[in-house]
Amino acid sequence: xxxxxxxxxxxxxxxxxKVLSVEKHPDAxxxxxxxxxxxxxxxxxxxxxxxxxxxxxxxxxxVVLSGGKVAGGHDDGPRPEDGIRIKAGKLRGVESDGxxxxxxxxxxxxNAYRDAPESGxxxxxxxxxxxxDLKPGDDAIKALGMDDVVFDxxxxxxxxxxxxxxxxxREAAATFxxxxxxxxxxxxxxxEDAHDYIKVRVEDPGLxxxxxxx
Numbered sequence: 001x002x003x004x005x006x007x008x009x010x011x012x013x014x015x016x017x018k019v020l021s022v023e024k025h026p027d028a029x030x031x032x033x034x035x036x037x038x039x040x041x042x043x044x045x046x047x048x049x050x051x052x053x054x055x056x057x058x059x060x061x062x063v064v065l066s067g068g069k070v071a072g073g074h075d076d077g078p079r080p081e082d083g084i085r086i087k088a089g090k091l092r093g094v095e096s097d098g099x100x101x102x103x104x105x106x107x108x109x110x111n112a113y114r115d116a117p118e119s120g121x122x123x124x125x126x127x128x129x130x131x132x133d134l135k136p137g138d139d140a141i142k143a144l145g146m147d148d149v150v151f152d153x154x155x156x157x158x159x160x161x162x163x164x165x166x167x168x169x170r171e172a173a174a175t176f177x178x179x180x181x182x183x184x185x186x187x188x189x190x191x192e193d194a195h196d197y198i199k200v201r202v203e204d205p206g207l208x209x210x211x212x213x214x
Contacts, residue, residue, distance in 0.1 A: 002154035007146040010083025011106060013068025015039060016124070016138040019100075022056040028092045036100070038063055039137015046096035051120030060124040062101040062140035070099070071107030074119070079107065106146065113144075 017036040025031035025046065032052055034045045045063070064070050066088040072079035084105075088097040103109060103116035110116045115125055124134060124143070132143050141147050155162050162171055166182070173180035200213045 002152045004152065005150045007107065007148050007150060008141050009107065010069050010071045010079075011141050011146065012083075013065040014062055014070070014101065014106070014140045015065065016134050016136055016140045016143060017043075017061050017063035017100065018136045019052070019057055019059045019061060022052055022054050024054050025092060025094060027094075031091060031094075033094055034100070036061075036063055036098075037136040038065065038098075039135070043097045044095055045098050045100055046091040046094050047100055047121070049100065049102070049119075049121045051117050051123070052100070060129055060134055060136075061121050062106060062124075062144070063098055064101055064105075065098045068098075070101060070105040072105060074102045074104050101140075106141075106144070108144075108146070 015038050017038045020035040020037055020042065023033045025033055028048075030048050031046055032048075032054060034047060034052065036043050036045055043063070043065070064086045066086060069083040069085050071083050073084070086099050088095070090096065099105075100121045102120060103113045103122045106122070110118070113122065116122050128134065128143065132138070134143055139147075153162065153168060161167050170180050172178070194213070198213065200211055202208050202211050
């Protein structure tokens with residue numbers, strides 16, 4: 001293992017929230033006031049996200065509750081080692097309890113989440129909402145698949161048995177004393193005969209003793 005990354009590092013108290021209403025901030029042109037259902041109660045969140053507009057409602061978004069943590073800021077700058085603690089406070093005189101999150105604040109980026117906006121709050125798509133039957137208060141990190149660890153393997157030339165996903169799975173099963181399960185492989189194709197189109201002939205068996213085409 002060359003390295004590993006905990007996708008949920010510094011992510012605490014982050015739930016699925018449903019935006020109930022969005023109103024204009026009385027003292028700031030670029031801020032809005034949102035009422036967000038987080039499951040067992042409704043929180044008021046002030047945001048300057050460009051993709052949240054006055055009159056919006058119904059969107060499902062990741063919300064870090066007061067006292068929780070996010071991995072970093074909404075830009076591409078370096079992430080703080082211990083994340084950022086979110087506390088209730090006031091923005092231009094209006095109470096704000098928690099924060100709606102961009103994908104960058106959750107420690108990821110648009111390479112991993114293509115549907116994330118270039119700037120602004122991440123909004124769960126209908127497909128994800130239906131697949132996970134998302135409701136306000138659900139674990140947003142689990143829904144996003146961030147409750148996981150990514151291992152980066154540097155395979156040396158003497159470990160050709162690990163030059164495949166199956167090989168890595170077998171090695172991981174042995175390392176962590178887990179059951180190794182081979183994929184269920186089903187044959188595919190049609191009634192045509194490949195020999196009618198192509199033949200394989202090994203011209204130098206000394207250099208290549210065996211070659212298979214499918």
